[in-house]
Amino acid sequence: MGFYDVYSMYYDFDFESFFQSVEEDDVRRVLSRDHLTELDFLTLLSPAASEHLEVMAQKANRLTVQHFGKVVFLFTPLYLSDYCVNHCVYCSFNAGNSTVRSRLTMAELEQEAQKIAETELKHILILTGESRLHAPLTYIKDAVQVLKKYFTSVSIEIYPLDMEEYRELIDTGVDGLTIYQEVYEEQTYAALHPAGPKNNYHYRLDAPERGCRAGMRTVGVGALLGLGDWRREAFITGLHANYLQKKYWDTEISVSLPRVRPSNGKFQPKNPVTDAQFVQILLAVRLYLFRAGVTVSSRERETFRDNILPLGVTKMSAGVSTKVGGHTRENQGISQFEISDERSVSEMSAMLLARGYQPIYKDWQL
């Protein structure tokens, strides 16, 4: 049984009627509980719950400090290659965009790594577009070997792999996997991923589970908020994380809440998520999955990121570039998406300390 079976149970679920039936007392009842059921979680995503954000926030804050302390983990992404054979409608790396593509040579990667290592960050997340021709597994493995000289933890956010391939990467030194489904609703998924291997919904949906089985220490899931109906997408994301957490209890499961950003392809999301809605999702996820890490990227604006710190965030990116060679090259490629928070690692650290949070640069070594 895979996650699709769990998801299928809600395929014909009447979300609208459920949301209409939720009353204030239901929300209060859920907020008084320590362990939430799936429908409790959905209750917190309801319109009725949106009137109780402050109470939810107080509880989310307490739970986060209790389980994670007054700390925020920092990492930075490193783009290896922007060659891509997919046609994701919302992404600048879309194969249909005629633009000059590139990938880092190992010498260039070494320079990027050195530059990032100067910040003293020890966690790096490597990203590529999907092209087994330009960024095959052997290339990724070579890159990991270079990066392990500078960083104690290397995570990947690349095209989905087979379990054996994940295992090979783990043996090379990778310990974390991030892979977003982008949108869980199947028809929308098909429409937004019209061509390329990413069109295979199920292969992507099962990738986090393959990562868990292969032995990844940390696995992160998420939906790109704005592509589908946000209440439903947030709900399925939470169920996905819970499914993995229950089944693979030795893997640290985390959730990301990326909001779709404008990209080179001028994509405009059909269902934009407002700040208040984003906060509701963040709080509901924290209350449902009290031990899950929650990552907030530099897609979000500086002030907004600062304000949501106490609401359940555990991990943030800093010193971000979403371009290949963004840290050292003079002629950089295109950004995968426009970032909103351009603060450096030291600027992020100063902000965190000023707000009573310790920035953590290193949280794993083996």
Place this chain on the structure above:
Amino acid sequence: MSDRLVIGGIELENRLFTGTGKFSRNTLIGDVIRESGSQVVTVAVRRIDFDSEQENVLLHIPKGCILMPNTSGARTAQEAVRIAKIAREAGCGNWIKIEVISDHKYLLPDNYETIKATEILAADGFVVLPYMSPDLMVAKHLKEAGAAAVMPLGAPIGSNRGLQTREMIRILIAEIDLPIIVDAGIGKPSEAAEAMEMGAAAVLVNTAIATAGDPVAMARAFSYAVKAGRTAYLAGPGAVKQFAEASSPLTGFLSQK
């Protein structure tokens, strides 16, 4: 009369062990440790940046403290052993608090893997202090495997719920001929005092201090509580009576003539 706790051949006067995680800034750590009087400080090896001059948590630990690196993040005995060796090679001494946790929801220890790691590391010359779910048979195995102390949890780590496992800990204190150090779950000084009154050799407190409004003041409060509890234990508290004993309604007839 001196009341020393001896672990790994080292005599300790202070019975409050502290941790270094969850603080809002590392610069608090020095003051917290000084105020707590703690002589043993645990640090997660995963968090120590051995290369960094600024981010290195070890720089904040007062000189003279015994460092007790912990294997937080280890999912198996094998990973715990590797982490312990990283710590020793980096100059962190030979004490090691074993944490093997393969449950990421409640962070409950894996007793079986913990016994395995204890055996390997004790044979390799480490002073091994294993964190465990309180269980008499497991504690016996840990002793046989060479543990220098046993560290049962009072409640799930970080839960601040107090001594939920007190009956099991009571049995360990009575039966295991090793220092029993209550680790995890202690949320208030009164709970630390309770553990010490029961006869625990020491307590380890981290979350309750690190996440307090004023961590330094809370460290002081825990220090008092541990001393009070220990003093009470040594003083031998009177037996707790559920019923008054003034008369003997059920056996009084025996003394009637």
